[in-house]
Amino acid sequence: MPRNIRKLRPAVAVAAVALAAAAVATPGATSASAQPGADRSGKHLVDVQLLSFNDFHGNLEAPSGSSGRLVTGHHIDPATGKPVDDTVNVGGVEYLASHLDKARKGHDRSLTVAAGDLIGASPLLSAAFHDEPSIEALNKLGLDVTAVGNHEFDEGYKELQRIADGGCIDDGDGKDNQNSCAAHDYEGADFDILASNVIEDASGETILPSYAIKEVDGAKIGFIGMTLEATPDIVTAEGVKGLTFKDEVETANALVPVLKKKGVKAIVTLIHEGANLPKEKWTDPATGKVYDVNASYDYTCSGGGELVAGSPILPIAQNLHPEIDMVVTGHTHNPYVCDVPDPEGKSRMITSASSFGRLYTETNLKYNLKSRDIVRSSVKGSNMLVTRDVTRAPDQTELINTYKELVEPIASRVLGSITADVKRDQSPAGESALGDLIADAQLADQSTVHNGQTPVIAFMNPGGIRADLTAANSPYGEPVGDVTYDEAFTVQPFNNYLVSLTMTGQDIYDLLTQQVTGANAATHKILQVSEGFSYEISPSGPVEGSVKLDGQPIDKAASYRVVTNNFLQGGGDAFEAFTKGTDPYYGGLDVDAFANYLETSSPYTPAALDRITGTH
Incomplete structure (x- = not known):
């Protein structure tokens, strides 16, 4: 109270x-x-x-x-x-x-x-x-x-x-x-x-x-x-x-x-x-x-x-x-x-x-x-x-410094541990170990369940993954392999919130095509995906029939509940297919989903990169 x-x-x-x-x-x-x-x-x-x-x-x-x-x-x-x-x-x-x-x-x-x-x-x-x-x-x-x-x-x-x-x-x-x-x-x-x-x-x-x-x-x-x-x-x-x-x-x-x-x-x-x-x-x-x-x-x-x-x-x-x-x-x-x-x-x-x-x-x-x-x-x-070429307001700087000192106990809290470095480095197909981890965390988060609809696929933009999880990194003197809340927040520092929405199978095909075409043709942006979802990428998009959920081909006429962050849901990074999604529901922060997943999945070991195959 x-x-x-x-x-x-x-x-x-x-x-x-x-x-x-x-x-x-x-x-x-x-x-x-x-x-x-x-x-x-x-x-x-x-x-x-x-x-x-x-x-x-x-x-x-x-x-x-x-x-x-x-x-x-x-x-x-x-x-x-x-x-x-x-x-x-x-x-x-x-x-x-x-x-x-x-x-x-x-x-x-x-x-x-x-x-x-x-x-x-x-x-x-x-x-x-x-x-x-x-x-x-x-x-x-x-x-x-x-x-x-x-x-x-x-x-x-x-x-x-x-x-x-x-x-x-x-x-x-x-x-x-x-x-x-x-x-x-x-x-x-x-x-x-x-x-x-x-x-x-x-x-x-x-x-x-x-x-x-x-x-x-x-x-x-x-x-x-x-x-x-x-x-x-x-x-x-x-x-x-x-x-x-x-x-x-x-x-x-x-x-x-x-x-x-x-x-x-x-x-x-x-x-x-x-x-x-x-x-x-x-x-x-x-x-x-x-x-x-x-x-x-x-x-x-x-x-x-x-x-x-x-x-x-x-x-x-x-x-x-x-x-x-x-x-x-x-x-x-x-x-x-x-x-x-x-x-x-x-x-x-x-x-x-x-x-x-x-x-x-x-x-x-x-x-x-x-x-x-x-x-x-x-x-x-x-x-x-609001450019940064002006003198900073000293009373605001003092306030920030006060809370930076106070936040240290929260920032230094150990969430869990990793058995090896979890990196952003992508395979030839575009998949990364850290992208897999974040997408799995988003799929597991319960804050986006809406009207009994639980997401079955998660998508994460690679540009939103800002740092690797390095086992030897110990900013607060924690044991090797331990991951602090501060480290998790550094990986996802944007405080995007998770959004669930309904997309058709055709929307999902269009989404995967937009990774390598249009505004992303010059610099491909391969979305990170959750466990159970897989496909083969080609220079022109997903190979027809290769897009699967739990081993079964996606039906282009069917509807699927997906979860992503609000940046992508709004069409960020030229993924306009997300804007066709219906019944959006806003959940919690992406970093909270990431932190919660680390706490329940430790010690975490990176898995094989087999969700996305092919080359682009």
Whole structure:
């Protein structure tokens, strides 16, 4: 049970008023058109700055690998003649705090807001302490208000309420790789956490406040915060037990008159739902040839890209009340600053700042002190890179160092042992011993079992395997062969979460073909697979009839439940076949599955590499 609760949450009753939507619109420009009643003289206009981000996921230290980079441009690789991405290393709360401090200079009226998933699916440094370090870091960088996301429910809504209010968990010392109040009593969030569409069934009230009103030197702005209605579909049942998630549009629109009665006309919605991005059309300046490439961080919409039609956020943004002036989004981890007109056809800006603290959005606008509203035509925003060429915020560095010292007992815990090195080195067919181990661990994990459907095949991307398991490696002085939690985390440091989904046999054939064709034709990416699944690879894909499960050929017309990580499930590494999967269900973190499997399978001896045969 929590102890030392320091704050009282006001119960916020749920309005049940729905407003009919009127217009359908498409994304376009990044500023908004003039609204009636704007003060054309400018006499009563003042400048307001909004800084926003989303999907921080507890990334205190600068993320590594692809999680710590963003695409900034493209060039032709002379070795292959193919376009490749130009990237920049970004992210880390020490740098994010410094960039935000710099951005605020010269702005008397500035607010910092977020759109959910600030915690959950976090690196060990935060996750080991129930994400208390991340909340403390966000307090230090000056966050004012955020919406909840789906990952805020990973440990249940009572734990989310504790995160907001403060207090400690009597969880022992390092039980389940977690330890509350390890450095000091946890005092909770200094910022508002909003959950306007999340209802506790027992009370009929929202679990956290529905809205917050912030006033900066005469400018009063209301913020409505919510998560996606489909949160129960992507969170474990235990995490959302006893809750109802309401329609986003109906919830937000019902709160507009509530805010207006309080004298608030300037309204911003913070919502944990997002959009998908198109491929960028990039022209090689030397040849004039046009290629489809990964979109640069500023391509959508200012660089010419548009949000993909059918993106989940679009029908929401198009139907939110016309008096809502701006929409800050998240969830899809994509960067965009776009215009999605409101039901009256007036331009309204919608933003998202990627994930992991790699970007923040700076929005500048005019506020009319006389009409008490935002001048829609003045709203302009840009996504800004959180580069690592600035001085790190010293208070954030101190916080990180404190928890790095405290995490050592968890990081040094021995999970099990290996009898020989388990390496990433691939056979001629593309199989690796470590890939086999990780795929088997994912298949054995019970967190992705959904509605009685247990996955029968696991797929792991080779690029997500970042280090070998070396028997002689002893970072904490443990005996040769012992594997610590830190070593396991180093192998899989991205905190991807596992996702189960249903694919047809034809989807699986297409998936295996995509390993050596299309965007992967130049550099083959051979997925690692679980025990019981086998096939023969060729330079053009799997050999017809060779794809088998437990010795029986895969039926292309049949359906199979598979498990992978969320990176691949979203089509990462050009494996678009995963995006055809249906009924996705999000489970726990991949590193937890890996650690649990090591604990139950020791001593582990690498097996023969016979799941994938052939050459490519």
